[in-house]
Amino acid sequence: MAKGIKDKVAILGMGCSKFGERWDSGAEELMLEAFKECIGDAGIDTKQLQAAWFSTAIDEVHVGKSGIPLSTTLRLPNIPVTHVENMCASGTEAFRGACYAVASGAVDFALALGVEKLKDTGYGGLPGGRGGPLQALWSANGTAPGNFAQLATAYMTAHNVGYDDLKKAIGHVSWKSHQNGAKNSKAHLQKAVDMDTILNAPMISSPLGLFDCCGVSDGAAAAIVTTPEIAKSLGKHDIVSVKALQLSVSNGSESGHNSWDGSYFHTTRIASKKAYDEAGIKNPRQEISMFEVHDCFSVTELVTMEDLHISETGKGWKDVLDGFYDADGKIPCQIDGGLKCFGHPIGASGLRMIYEMYLQMQGRAGERQRKEEPIFGLTHNLGGFPQRNVCAISIVGKYGA
Amino acid sequence: MVGITAYGAYIPRLRLNRQAVYDANKWFAPGLRGQAKGERSMANWDEDSITMAVEASRDCLNGDGAEGTFDALFFASTTHPFKDRQNAGVISTALHREDLSVADFAGSQKCATTALISALDAAKNGRTVLVAAADRRQAKVASTNEMQYGDGAAAVLVGGKDAIANFLGAHSVSKDFVDHFRGDESETDYTWEERWIRDEGYAKIVPPAIKAALAKLNLKGSDIAHFVMPALMAAVPKQMAKMCGVAETAVRDSLAANLGDTGAAHAVMMLAHALEDAKAGEKIMVVAFGQGVDVLVFEATAALAKLSKRNGVTGALARRKEEKNYMKFLAFQDLLPIDKGMRAEFDKKTALSVLWRKRDMLYGLIGGKCRVCGTVQFPKSQVCVNPNCHAIDSQDDHAMAGLEASIMSFTADSLTYSPDPPAYYGMITFPEGGRFMADFTDSDKEQVKVGAKMRMMFRVRDNDTMRGGFKRYFWKAAPV
Numbered sequence: 001m002a003k004g005i006k007d008k009v010a011i012l013g014m015g016c017s018k019f020g021e022r023w024d025s026g027a028e029e030l031m032l033e034a035f036k037e038c039i040g041d042a043g044i045d046t047k048q049l050q051a052a053w054f055s056t057a058i059d060e061v062h063v064g065k066s067g068i069p070l071s072t073t074l075r076l077p078n079i080p081v082t083h084v085e086n087m088c089a090s091g092t093e094a095f096r097g098a099c100y101a102v103a104s105g106a107v108d109f110a111l112a113l114g115v116e117k118l119k120d121t122g123y124g125g126l127p128g129g130r131g132g133p134l135q136a137l138w139s140a141n142g143t144a145p146g147n148f149a150q151l152a153t154a155y156m157t158a159h160n161v162g163y164d165d166l167k168k169a170i171g172h173v174s175w176k177s178h179q180n181g182a183k184n185s186k187a188h189l190q191k192a193v194d195m196d197t198i199l200n201a202p203m204i205s206s207p208l209g210l211f212d213c214c215g216v217s218d219g220a221a222a223a224i225v226t227t228p229e230i231a232k233s234l235g236k237h238d239i240v241s242v243k244a245l246q247l248s249v250s251n252g253s254e255s256g257h258n259s260w261d262g263s264y265f266h267t268t269r270i271a272s273k274k275a276y277d278e279a280g281i282k283n284p285r286q287e288i289s290m291f292e293v294h295d296c297f298s299v300t301e302l303v304t305m306e307d308l309h310i311s312e313t314g315k316g317w318k319d320v321l322d323g324f325y326d327a328d329g330k331i332p333c334q335i336d337g338g339l340k341c342f343g344h345p346i347g348a349s350g351l352r353m354i355y356e357m358y359l360q361m362q363g364r365a366g367e368r369q370r371k372e373e374p375i376f377g378l379t380h381n382l383g384g385f386p387q388r389n390v391c392a393i394s395i396v397g398k399y400g401a
Numbered sequence: 402m403v404g405i406t407a408y409g410a411y412i413p414r415l416r417l418n419r420q421a422v423y424d425a426n427k428w429f430a431p432g433l434r435g436q437a438k439g440e441r442s443m444a445n446w447d448e449d450s451i452t453m454a455v456e457a458s459r460d461c462l463n464g465d466g467a468e469g470t471f472d473a474l475f476f477a478s479t480t481h482p483f484k485d486r487q488n489a490g491v492i493s494t495a496l497h498r499e500d501l502s503v504a505d506f507a508g509s510q511k512c513a514t515t516a517l518i519s520a521l522d523a524a525k526n527g528r529t530v531l532v533a534a535a536d537r538r539q540a541k542v543a544s545t546n547e548m549q550y551g552d553g554a555a556a557v558l559v560g561g562k563d564a565i566a567n568f569l570g571a572h573s574v575s576k577d578f579v580d581h582f583r584g585d586e587s588e589t590d591y592t593w594e595e596r597w598i599r600d601e602g603y604a605k606i607v608p609p610a611i612k613a614a615l616a617k618l619n620l621k622g623s624d625i626a627h628f629v630m631p632a633l634m635a636a637v638p639k640q641m642a643k644m645c646g647v648a649e650t651a652v653r654d655s656l657a658a659n660l661g662d663t664g665a666a667h668a669v670m671m672l673a674h675a676l677e678d679a680k681a682g683e684k685i686m687v688v689a690f691g692q693g694v695d696v697l698v699f700e701a702t703a704a705l706a707k708l709s710k711r712n713g714v715t716g717a718l719a720r721r722k723e724e725k726n727y728m729k730f731l732a733f734q735d736l737l738p739i740d741k742g743m744r745a746e747f748d749k750k751t752a753l754s755v756l757w758r759k760r761d762m763l764y765g766l767i768g769g770k771c772r773v774c775g776t777v778q779f780p781k782s783q784v785c786v787n788p789n790c791h792a793i794d795s796q797d798d799h800a801m802a803g804l805e806a807s808i809m810s811f812t813a814d815s816l817t818y819s820p821d822p823p824a825y826y827g828m829i830t831f832p833e834g835g836r837f838m839a840d841f842t843d844s845d846k847e848q849v850k851v852g853a854k855m856r857m858m859f860r861v862r863d864n865d866t867m868r869g870g871f872k873r874y875f876w877k878a879a880p881v
Contacts (some may be wrong), residue, residue, distance in 0.1 A: 123743040125816055133752035137763050137862070138780075138875050140826035140838045146814035147838070150827055154810040157851045205814040206823070255838065256778050256786040258830050262810040387828065387838065 004278035013042025019219035019343030050107035053097035055090035055114035056347035062117035087383025089392035091350025115220035116345035145205035154262030159314035169317035170298035181341025188343030217343030221351035239399035244278035267391035268307035289374035292353035353379035403524035404564025409461025412717035441661030453554035477513035510691030536664030551661025572614035622646025626683035744818035769796030777834030
């Protein structure tokens with residue numbers, strides 16, 4: 001019986017571009033910006049890379065299909081480059097591909113690089129209309145905020161939470177991420193905002209207001225992975241290793257079967273349990289040091305903390321209001337600003353989360369460094385909509401822990 | 402004896418306040434003041450003659466039980482969405498019927514009565530015909546027509562047994578009297594002087610036709626209990642009745658005050674309205690004018706009182722929301738070059754091959770019911786959606802359009818492009834099983850709540866104007 005890849009793969013180096021409205025850069029410049037930091041951190045030469053995984057989710061508005069854009073931009077030595085797309089989970093998927101290649105013994109050094117260049121469309125929000133010819137004929141005329149807003153209405157109904165309580169809780173989620181983003185020089189949004197501004201912002205898709213929605217950002221992030229043995233042989237210490245990589249994908253039951261009430265993420269519940277098993281974590285609320293979760297919308301983060309089995313179902317909003325997930329709380333969530341403020345260049349986001357964990361584990365997070373030494377960090381992506389999604393989870397931590 | 406066996410009607414929910422129209426236009430057209438009273442029906446942005454005819458037909462067929470009872474469908478309109486595509490065929494597909502003959506009738510304000518006469522002729526040969534009529538006409542801004550017209554649809558089922566109104570006979574004449582026309586290069590009507598239309602048109606063409614019909618049927622004008630005659634000039638039907646010996650009290654209300662003239666549909670609309678009131682034995686005369694005239698005479702039967710309950714005209718009129726925003730009316734009529742934003746630019750090309758393969762799902766709203774576990778689901782799929790089943794190729798067709806659903810979750814989306822923002826949509830669930838994320842229509846903030854009951858309506862999703870106007874239809878949820 002397969003036991004997973006715990007401690008079979010070490011992160012050798014990571015890099016991340018500045019996220020934001022990068023009017024100065026195309027996808028190629030962003031890729032190189034992340035890669036330069038990453039390869040420098042790894043301390044190896046580009047020629048030593050043996051395989052690469054390249055993630056973008058909306059490539060039709062920037063680089064287009066295939067692995068060629070990455071290979072060409074970095075002048076990779078004609079190695080295999082696989083283009084992966086799995087919506088917002090794409091970045092974690094690239095990382096999974098690279099890790100599995102190393103864990104299998106197929107290669108010694110693998111690269112995962114994700115990028116998204118979204119600000120060449122001419123309008124705000126994510127590009128729409130990419131569901132294929134049948135979906136175009138029947139799916140609701142919706143947007144991402146409109147679909148995630150329904151998580152909020154269903155959550156309020158399922159747990160009898162009042163509108164004002166929920167607005168305050170999801171407002172606090174965003175308030176906290178703005179506090180954290182203000183300490184991150186690579187973040188898209190680096191300004192703290194007060195609760196009044198958040199609660200009185202224009203409505204985007206009821207009940208989600210402007211500050212309940214994450215930024216649409218340009219950016220890239222990269223990781224080079226190898227085995228812990230090779231990392232040690234290269235003189236690395238304080239090694240951060242991969243504890244678990246899990247994915248769960250909807251099979252249509254949430255969107256088509258009346259057993260789901262709309263108030264939670266079915267896939268997150270499954271993927272997180274598998275990830276804890278793979279990492280050997282028995283009590284995640286006690287053992288996980290920090291989280292980077294997919295706060296595409298404030299309510300997504302709130303509900304995710306329940307589906308990761310950290311907050312009790314229906315009570316997550318109380319933990320949020322208690323400051324449990326604040327930077328100085330029991331378990332910081334989005335200590336780097338999250339999607340909300342660090343930004344959300346889709347194909348890069350999963351790698352950006354791991355990048356933050358990597359920095360925190362090595363004590364390199366600067367002004368936002370968690371004082372209590374982190375042991376395990378969990379990152380989480382959710383691609384798609386509450387009723388139809390891809391959930392990706394990674395757990396990284398101190399090698400041997 | 403052949404006759405009408407059922408009727409139905411549909412009127413869009415919105416009613417445009419005519420005072421609001423006048424207030425917006427009086428600087429330019431102060432002469433409209435006399436028209437500035439009451440209201441007219443106004444189609445929502447996602448309604449056209451096809452969608453309205455589907456709803457009137459559903460009302461006429463009164464649920465799914467009657468859908469198999471007709472073997473031909475005639476669709477009369479002067480605003481068919483397609484010049485070359487069988488418009489009636491879209492309606493029949495939405496009613497989940499393909500084993501029938503269909504035809505579009507067009508080109509005149511009397512095309513619906515012409516369709517009705519053809520249907521009655523077919524009934525004499527043993528056929529059962531659904532006749533649907535609908536119009537959504539454009540009018541020039543600040544015109545009299547803009548005040549007079551309304552949008553709506555009506556339908557009657559015609560057959561050889563259990564008639565609620567027996568068909569006694571008809572008389573028609575064709576006269577190329579051009580009181581108005583809509584040429585190939587125009588969306589709106591061009592109308593000649595009213596007095597000429599009244600004195601040289603109505604007064605000289607209609608009475609001889611009525612008298613010929615009466616003579617043919619051996620009836621007198623005074624035998625007519627319900628005189629159905631649409632006309633934009635309020636005095637004309639009374640004048641025609643008087644000239645033919647029909648009592649003024651028999652002249653039916655034209656519904657001008659709170660509906661407006663629904664064009665090709667209006668004679669059938671007024672007939673349906675008359676059938677709501679008629680008593681067994683009463684004679685109903687229908688007169689439709691339009692480059693000639695059709696005169697039809699019916700006699701209500703005892704079966705009329707036993708007809709199952711339906712919305713009809715009265716019910717359709719009762720489903721009402723006042724609209725005082727004239728700008729919104731212009732935008733819905735596509736008469737306003739409004740800044741729709743880049744999200745309105747997404748390509749709406751339809752893969753016609755997909756539409757054909759999935760027509761049952763998209764137009765018929767046909768889901769599946771699993772033979773193994775009994776789960777109802779939408780869309781019908783090859784592998785059952787029930788997590789405890791997942792049987793393969795186990796589903797039978799299951800019609801969902803007539804089922805009531807309820808809202809599980811919803812939102813009001815201000816980001817997506819909608820001609821009527823915010824866009825309401827949400828997950829709707831059917832109590833028997835099945836759910837999907839549906840657009841809502843005809844919805845107000847206070848109606849959209851978790852648990853609210855919704856009914857399915859056939860509507861326009863969007864219009865591919867890049868390719869000359871391909872309307873894409875699907876079902877939306879509307880508050881019950």
